[in-house]
Amino acid sequence: MKKKILIHDIAKHLDVSIATVSLVLNGKAKEKRISDGLAEKVLKYVEEVGYKPNQLAKSLRTGKTHVIGLVVEDIANPFFATIAGLIERKALAHGYRIIYCSTSNDIVKTRDILAMFQERHVDGYILALPDGLEGEVSALVRSGKPLVLFDRVLASVLANAVVVDGATGTYEATQHLLAQGLTSVALMTIRDGQTQMLARRQGYTQALREHNLPELVEEIVFQQNPEQVMEQMQAFFQAHPNCHGVMFTTNYLGVYGLEVLKRLGRRIPEDIAVISFDDNDLFRLYTPPITVVAQPMEAMAEEIISMLLAALNGSKETSRMTQLQMAPQLVLRQSSTLPAAATVRR
Template identity: 50%
Template sequence: MKKKLSIVDIANALNVSKTTISFILNGRAQEKRIGADLVEKVMKYVAEVGYKPNSLAKSLRTGKSNTIGLMVEDISNPFFASIARLIEDRAYKNGYKIIYCSTDNDTSKTQDLINMFRDRHVDGYIMAPPEGIEEDIESLIKDGMPVVLFDRHLPGVKTDVIEVDNLFSTYNATRHLMDQGFKNIAFVTFASHQTQMMDRVRGYQDAMKSNGLRPTIVKEIVFNQDEEQIMGPLRDFFKGNPDVDAILFGTNHIGTCGLKIMHEMGLKAPTDIAVISFDDYDVFKLHSPPITAIAQPVEEIADNVITVLLEKLNDRSSSPKLQSIILKTDLKIRNSSLKNAI
């Protein structure tokens, strides 16, 4: 294998000190009063031999890698994928590259990924965090690393957070179903103690209580990478609750699984069961009938996340006030939840 050139090799070939070569390659020639002729000579040689700097070594010298670690629950999920794409575009325009990864809401995996990002000297972290990594994030903050959380927060961890108003979102959606005359309304979601999920359940429960409807039906299903492990409990829920006339799904993933089970069982929305899902999705717009959805402001979330992180990266000297930004969602009402569409 051909030996990779180093700064020392270039210095020896041109009979110039490695410190001078380093200053030139790092754009500090003018600052160090290095002559233009020497700069031209070095840059010409570098181009001829095809020298590529070691980015990790450079980050150790400069203290910056110009990379950001982005950790989400599942990068294939349309919600997270859309946000990641927008963050990447904005970051790139500001001189940063993004390294993505999926945590699968697994605490141990997330801790391993944080260590990987540390080894690669990323400049900042953006996370939709699972439970159990509070100490890991506090350690990053203690070491001066900017950390921005989004989609959910970790109680007790003091850092910047961008979220939506989950509680009002499900309260509002449940009230919409009530206004349409549905009474046996169920909330179906993944089992989770994460803040966004707990708020979504609470919003649904508060709406049910406000209208004196009993009982509240909450079905929590354990997340599994094997979709059939999600479909099975959903199938049992539909069979075991024939009186349910409306369902609010807590995420787009469980919403699409629920629609598959309804199709399998010959159930139609809203004739048999009215349907609303959290997180809008192109599939919901194309479904027959189109599915009512709680649309999160994806562009606004991404813009706030990267803006807050860039502010921290560009001003490490000060201690800016921590920001907790809560954004509004939009209930996209479509035929799946309208009784007059029956």
């Protein structure tokens, strides 16, 4: 195990001052009028012996860590795993690393995570938070820390944010079902005040209202285990045999829903038409393929990183907040399209 080289060793070997080495390494040679020849000599030797400055010392001194704190609901959820992968790649390209934590939508846990990120001096935050942390996030924004909310925002907090227009997403999806003559379309959502869920519900409500149809909303309590969730769904479908269409507001509800409908032996779309928010392999390859409201993952990741980088590099003076709402895309597949034949036969 070779001994760790220090900046002091470099300076001594080259017979220059520590300051010179440090300035060259930090690209301030020109500014400080250090000759090109000397700068080159330093760079060459540093390269030769493979000297790497101690990042901890550097961070302690400069206050910058080049680490971004990413908070997601659950890294194992395909939506968050995908966005995390895209964000990671883009952040790395700009010299930032990602430290992530899953919240499980637990407020207490999330509060700890935020405190922990702060203690570790992350340079910026990318956050998909549970409802109820308005105070903490306001304080964070006020402190001037670069921060981007995504997926969902906090109702009373003005901050940078990248979200999808969920209302339009479910509105168009619901309209698509109603246009085919369905009169009882349910919305399966979670019981929670998260803004993205509220928006998705609102689009559904509006579509039904325009058709003068009653709402049929089932709110899943998500603190339960999977089996309990599915029992709740199953009970709902059994209680509403005339419900011939259902919109799931998020990917995992959709997955549970498909399993429940399968258990009940309901045919899709003949017995019940199905649409889910979020696209993934499962929905695409399911039999029948599931119609989805897809989020523009790549573009969202791009916007999140751009926004954060702008905040990281921008002056603290002007604090401009940007809220970006991106358009989702309704991807029509067989699960929501009543075959002409089937419709006639009814």
